[in-house]
Amino acid sequence: MHDKTLSELATALEAGEFSSRELTAHLLARIDRFDDDLNSFITMTPETALEAADRADAARAAGKAGPLTGVPLALKDIFCTEGVKTSAGSRMLDNFVAPYDATVVEKLAVAGTVSLGKTNMDEFAMGSSNENSYYGPVKNPWDPAAVPGGSSGGSAAAVAAGLVPAAMGTDTGGSIRQPAAFCGITGLKPTYGRVSRYGIIAYASSLDQAGPMARTAEDCARLLGAIAGHDLRDSTSVARGVPDYTGELEAPLTGLKIGLPREYFGDGLDPVVEAAVREAVKVYESLGASVREVSLPHTHYAIPAYYVIAPAEASSNLSRYDGVRFGHRCDNPQDLIDLYKRSRAEGFGEEVKRRILIGTHTLSEGFFDAYYKKAQQVRRLIRQDFLDAFEEVDVLMGPASPTPAFDLGANKDPVSMYLQDIYTIAVNLAGIPGISVPAGFAGRRPVGLQILGTHFAEARLLNVAHRFQQATDWHRRRPAIAEETV
Numbered sequence: 001m002h003d004k005t006l007s008e009l010a011t012a013l014e015a016g017e018f019s020s021r022e023l024t025a026h027l028l029a030r031i032d033r034f035d036d037d038l039n040s041f042i043t044m045t046p047e048t049a050l051e052a053a054d055r056a057d058a059a060r061a062a063g064k065a066g067p068l069t070g071v072p073l074a075l076k077d078i079f080c081t082e083g084v085k086t087s088a089g090s091r092m093l094d095n096f097v098a099p100y101d102a103t104v105v106e107k108l109a110v111a112g113t114v115s116l117g118k119t120n121m122d123e124f125a126m127g128s129s130n131e132n133s134y135y136g137p138v139k140n141p142w143d144p145a146a147v148p149g150g151s152s153g154g155s156a157a158a159v160a161a162g163l164v165p166a167a168m169g170t171d172t173g174g175s176i177r178q179p180a181a182f183c184g185i186t187g188l189k190p191t192y193g194r195v196s197r198y199g200i201i202a203y204a205s206s207l208d209q210a211g212p213m214a215r216t217a218e219d220c221a222r223l224l225g226a227i228a229g230h231d232l233r234d235s236t237s238v239a240r241g242v243p244d245y246t247g248e249l250e251a252p253l254t255g256l257k258i259g260l261p262r263e264y265f266g267d268g269l270d271p272v273v274e275a276a277v278r279e280a281v282k283v284y285e286s287l288g289a290s291v292r293e294v295s296l297p298h299t300h301y302a303i304p305a306y307y308v309i310a311p312a313e314a315s316s317n318l319s320r321y322d323g324v325r326f327g328h329r330c331d332n333p334q335d336l337i338d339l340y341k342r343s344r345a346e347g348f349g350e351e352v353k354r355r356i357l358i359g360t361h362t363l364s365e366g367f368f369d370a371y372y373k374k375a376q377q378v379r380r381l382i383r384q385d386f387l388d389a390f391e392e393v394d395v396l397m398g399p400a401s402p403t404p405a406f407d408l409g410a411n412k413d414p415v416s417m418y419l420q421d422i423y424t425i426a427v428n429l430a431g432i433p434g435i436s437v438p439a440g441f442a443g444r445r446p447v448g449l450q451i452l453g454t455h456f457a458e459a460r461l462l463n464v465a466h467r468f469q470q471a472t473d474w475h476r477r478r479p480a481i482a483e484e485t486v
């Protein structure tokens, strides 16, 4: 069963080949068997999963099943789930049981999906390797010496290893697309405002966006349809109808105009990654697309602008963890200041502290204009680069990451880790959608092709990705662990 994609599982459930309970029990057994080593889950919820599976089977028997009824999945541990620990990968929230469901969680439950548990992640989504988790690093299912990417590394690894057909991630600067690329799966970051952020633990509120991670674009289309939409509880969610994202998957690509940003093929790009991306572009030409070079001239400002804006917003969002209301509280505080100081010193990890310090500094009096305001101005220029490019072409293509998955422990210096985000973070600054699809290998390690579209062009991106997956089989390749039986 675990060799099937989410869409294939939905069809099999509908045909009565097996029940949701059987499928759920099978995947829970796989997680039990393989995840001690992989470490892709922080919390498993087997009892509630089996109950949800039974409800799904009952709904189907009563003729009330929808397209996702009974389909198992997992949630990054950043989505609040009522009655379940929601840690954000941090010691600070190790004791936090969310009192309510995030909108995404609620919508997935209404759609009849079955959550198996909460996946590992970089602490508060800060990282590109999953090495910043309080719960330890996650291994890449393709190669245990490699990282799975981050921050949604647990979600990506769980899908690649065949523990779940899909998982939810969040992407502030690449956290869905880069781990998807490193683990050889498909990951979509929707337009900012497409999916409600209500109940998602906030990192950088003007950049955070949730999206699906699965094996195929078709699977992502089904899931996006279930989670997208306006939400009165998130004022940044956009009041705009949700199209049927599966409806346009098959549209032919004749006449599609592809732009290759010159800046995405420069220094620092691994030649094997570049070759895979260029091969993928040739596949598109054979499908009737035309290709031209374009320029996104402010690309090199994206990392500095992001690493001012994201820490600034994080320093403000993370000020709520004070040891008073919830989260980690130090033992025997002497007074209020001691309580704040020690609770925060003990609860946060190193990278989170670094970003709080940077963010607090850039927002402080005398520095705000020089850093934060300037970064916001640069952000506008970056957004304009994309809008100009989309006047000329329909989609942009390039690598999701400059290298394939790197070795655990290889990027100890924070700046070299930040440089990993070179091709993904401008997309968040601009608010546009992006998808990473499997496009080859560098040795055993997968390579991702990133496809970008203008605001709310998700249906087009999914169509472009789906057609590629009909013409190639990279997304069908599986690591040895996914072939192993329990």
Ligand SMILES: NC(=O)C[C@H](N)C(=O)O
Binding pocket: 125, 126, 127, 128, 150, 151, 170, 171, 172, 173, 174, 175, 176, 310, 421
């Ligand atoms: N959260 C993300 O999208 C990952 C990014 N590397 C960051 O650390 O901010």
